[in-house]
Structures are given as structure tokens and as C-alpha cells.
Amino acid sequence: MDLLNQVKFLIRKEIMLEWRSKYALNGILLYVVSTVFVCYLAFREITSPPTWNALFWIIMLFASVNAITKSFIQESRGRQLYYYTITSAQAIIISKIIYNIFLMLLLSAIALGFYTLVFKNLLGDPLFYFFAVLLGSISFASVFTMISGIASKANNAGGLMAILSFPVIIPLLVVLIKLSKNAMDGLDRSVSYDEIGVLIAINIIVITTSLLLFPYLWKD
Amino acid sequence: MNKNWWKILATVLVLYSIIAGFLFHVPAKPILNETIRNIHFHVPMWFAMIVMLTVSFIYSIRYLNSANENDDLMAVESANVGIIFGILGLVTGAVWAKYTWGEAWSNDPKQNSAAIALLVYLAYLVLRNSLEEEQKRGKISAVYNIFAFPIMVVLLFILPRMTDSLHPGNGGNPGFNTQDMAPELRPVFYPAVLGWILVSTWITTIRYRIRKVENRENLIN
Numbered sequence: 001m002d003l004l005n006q007v008k009f010l011i012r013k014e015i016m017l018e019w020r021s022k023y024a025l026n027g028i029l030l031y032v033v034s035t036v037f038v039c040y041l042a043f044r045e046i047t048s049p050p051t052w053n054a055l056f057w058i059i060m061l062f063a064s065v066n067a068i069t070k071s072f073i074q075e076s077r078g079r080q081l082y083y084y085t086i087t088s089a090q091a092i093i094i095s096k097i098i099y100n101i102f103l104m105l106l107l108s109a110i111a112l113g114f115y116t117l118v119f120k121n122l123l124g125d126p127l128f129y130f131f132a133v134l135l136g137s138i139s140f141a142s143v144f145t146m147i148s149g150i151a152s153k154a155n156n157a158g159g160l161m162a163i164l165s166f167p168v169i170i171p172l173l174v175v176l177i178k179l180s181k182n183a184m185d186g187l188d189r190s191v192s193y194d195e196i197g198v199l200i201a202i203n204i205i206v207i208t209t210s211l212l213l214f215p216y217l218w219k220d
Numbered sequence: 221m222n223k224n225w226w227k228i229l230a231t232v233l234v235l236y237s238i239i240a241g242f243l244f245h246v247p248a249k250p251i252l253n254e255t256i257r258n259i260h261f262h263v264p265m266w267f268a269m270i271v272m273l274t275v276s277f278i279y280s281i282r283y284l285n286s287a288n289e290n291d292d293l294m295a296v297e298s299a300n301v302g303i304i305f306g307i308l309g310l311v312t313g314a315v316w317a318k319y320t321w322g323e324a325w326s327n328d329p330k331q332n333s334a335a336i337a338l339l340v341y342l343a344y345l346v347l348r349n350s351l352e353e354e355q356k357r358g359k360i361s362a363v364y365n366i367f368a369f370p371i372m373v374v375l376l377f378i379l380p381r382m383t384d385s386l387h388p389g390n391g392g393n394p395g396f397n398t399q400d401m402a403p404e405l406r407p408v409f410y411p412a413v414l415g416w417i418l419v420s421t422w423i424t425t426i427r428y429r430i431r432k433v434e435n436r437e438n439l440i441n
Contacts, residue, residue, distance in 0.1 A: 146367060153360050154350045163346055167339035168368055171375040194382060198374070205370045213363045216284050 010095035124186025233415025265309035272302030
């Protein structure tokens with residue numbers, strides 16, 4: 001079986017597993033919605049755009065850490081050994097990243113929808129803001145997938161996940177917040193090309209290093 | 221003696237940079253004034269940190285290929301020394317900033333980036349502590365080290381350049397960078413950088429040898 005086919009099968013397997021239980025998906029959606037609601041009850045209304053933006057990204061950060069932490073933990077060691085015998089490590093990590101990107105896109109779309117519904121919408125350029133959010137969810141997925149693979153090998157994976165991933169995600173988050181702030185203020189789109197370029201570059205670096213490193217992690 | 225020439229060089233260079241850094245004539249710039257001397261102490265810390273973290277990165281790659289325990293020791297010890305120099309860099313910078321910017325911590329992008337880079341390597345040490353088995357620990361922490369390094373490079377070298385910084389040489393501050401550093405400073409600055417890099421290498425090799433001896437003792441007992 002070549003790599004492409006393996007990846008396709010593995011993604012289908014992930015989606016099917018998810019669809020059968022629906023536990024993780026529903027859990028994470030409920031997590032986002034209730035976090036937004038808690039924030040709403042705490043803040044009541046947000047009038048300043050920077051706070052609006054920052055709060056949204058903080059919610060997204062915690063939701064995505066929670067969503068992606070499980071991606072390696074939920075499967076038993078026996079089943080992982082089985083995958084190890086029939087597929088290549090690259091196929092596993094690619095399929096996990098792609099699946100997590102799908103998950104994050106869904107999650108962020110729902111989060112943004114509910115967030116703008118509850119808090120007064122302050123967006124100057126909603127379409128571009130949505131684009132920034134999509135780019136953000138792709139970045140989160142690519143970084144967190146590899147980190148969750150690392151954390152899953154250690155005891156206390158849940159706690160370690162936050163410690164390992166936060167310092168790594170901060171540079172991305174800084175750029176994302178700037179990009180989305182530009183979109184929020186309705187600045188001309190050409191102002192943000194630098195940020196988009198940096199984000200895409202970091203994503204490429206992260207995905208390549210993941211591809212190179214995951215086989216070492218997986219062999220264990 | 222032949223092997224130790226660079227240690228003597230390191231001592232001489234650092235002593236020279238301390239004496240010359242405090243006594244030599246410096247250009248009087250607005251705002252900076254005499255605090256400009258801090259360049260001989262603050263900036264070499266960052267050079268030493270970056271060199272040590274790069275060494276750590278290289279030894280992590282070597283460990284993944286060789287599975288030789290000594291490479292792992294070298295990776296962790298150079299990361300340790302890199303962290304120490306990073307903390308020294310933050311402290312010397314904060315003391316200086318208190319006098320020139322008015323606040324020890326002024327939300328400067330370079331300051332923030334340096335703090336985050338330290339967090340990455342502290343996380344690396346925490347990850348190591350959470351793993352018991354030696355080979356697994358070496359392998360997994362090496363993977364994290366290699367994964368985090370490119371992001372740290374982006375953090376330290378690209379992001380601060382995208383925004384204005386309060387640092388001299390950025391955003392219209394009176395100051396100096398590689399192009400327009402005052403010529404009087406160079407004869408002290410470059411030896412200081414080299415001296416501190418050599419000192420950090422020296423500390424790392426000593427720590428590495430101590431760890432190796434400890435390992436051997438553990439093996440015997």
C-alpha cells in the first residue's frame with residue numbers, strides 16, 4: 001500500500017471511530033460552548049476590540065489543547081502496535097494532522113459562531129477574520145498533534161501537554177493575534193501579508209520536522 | 221597544556237572585557253550614556269545561550285542517530301548551561317532597562333521572546349524529569365528538543381524584527397547594531413562575545429564530565 005492510500009484509510013478510520021462514539025466530538029463542542037458562556041456571564045459585554053480578540057484566542061487555545069491531547073492517548077498500546085506493523089510512521093502522523101485539522105476547523109467555526117452570537121460583533125472585516133481563525137486552527141492542529149505524540153509517551157500526559165505546548169504555540173499565537181486584530185480593525189488586507197507569510201512558514205517547518213521526527217517517537 | 225589553550229584564552233578574554241568594559245572610553249549617546257557599557261556583559265550572554273542551545277540541538281540529532289548515552293548527556297548539559305546564560309541575559313537586561321527604559325520589564329518584544337525561549341527549555345527539563353527509563357527519556361526529550369528549536373529560532377530572530385523594539389538599534393533608538401555600532405566599542409565587544417562563548421563551552425564540558433563519572437559510579441554500584 002502506498003503512503004497516500006494508507007493516509008486515506010487512516011483518516012477514514014479516525015472519522016469512523018469518532019462517529020461511532022461521538023464522545024470526544026460532543027465533549028469538545030460542549031467544552032467550547034460552555035467556556036464561551038462562562039466568559040459571557042463573567043464579562044457581560046466587551047466593548048474594547050483587543051479584549052474581544054484576546055479572549056477569543058484564549059478560549060480557542062484551551063479548547064484546542066483539550067481536543068488534541070487525546071489524539072494519541074485514546075488508543076490502546078496493543079492497537080498502536082498493530083498500526084505499527086501494517087503502516088508507516090509518516091502515514092500515521094500525516095493522517096493524525098489532517099484529522100486534527102478537520103476537527104479544529106469544525107471546532108473553530110462553531111466557537112466563532114457562538115462567540116459572535118453571545119458577544120456583540122465588533123468585526124471590521126468578518127471574512128478576513130474568519131480566514132485568520134482558519135489559519136489559526138490549522139497551526140494549532142499541526143503543532144499540537146506532534147506535542148501530544150510526545151506527551152503521550154510520558155506519565156501524566158495531560159499536565160505535560162500544557163507545559164510542552166504553550167511555549168511552542170506562543171510565537172504562533174502572537175502572530176495570529178496580530179493578524180486577527182488587523183482583520184478586526186478592517187485594515188487593508190495587504191497590511192497582513194507579512195503575518196500570513198510567517199504563519200505559513202512556521203506551519204511548513206512544524207509539519208516537516210514532525211514528519212522527520214515522528215518515526216523516532218513511534219518506534220518505541 | 222596544548223589542550224587547555226582555549227581555557228586560558230577564555231579567562232584572558234573575559235577578564236579583559238570586564239576591565240576594559242568598565243574603564244575604556246565609550247561614546248556618549250543620549251539616553252544610553254554610560255549604561256552603554258552593558259553591551260559588553262548583556263549581549264555576550266545571548267550569544268553564549270544561543271551557541272549552547274544550538275549545541276544541544278546538534279547533540280539531540282546525534283543521539284537520535286547513534287543512541288549513544290553520552291550524546292544525550294551532552295544535549296542536556298548544554299541546554300542547562302544555555303538556560304543559565306539565558307537567565308543571566310534577562311537579569312543583566314532587566315537591570316539595564318530599569319535605568320534606561322524606566323521599567324525592568326517593559327513588554328519589549330525581544331524581552332518577551334527571550335522569556336518564552338527559556339520556557340521552552342524549562343519545559344524540556346520537566347519532560348526529562350517525567351520519564352523514568354533512560355533510553356526512552358533520551359529519545360523523547362531529543363524529539364522535543366529538535367521540534368522546539370526551529371520555533372525558537374523564529375521566535376528569537378524573526379518575530380522581534382517584525383515589530384518595533386525598545387532595544388538600541390531598533391525602531392529609531394540611538395544605538396548600535398552590527399552596521400552602526402560605535403567603533404570604540406568593537407575592540408571590547410567582540411572579545412567579550414568570544415570569551416563568554418568559550419566560558420560557556422568550558423562549563424558545559426565540565427558538567428558533562430561530572431555526569432559521565434556519576435553514571436559510571438552508578439553502573440558499578
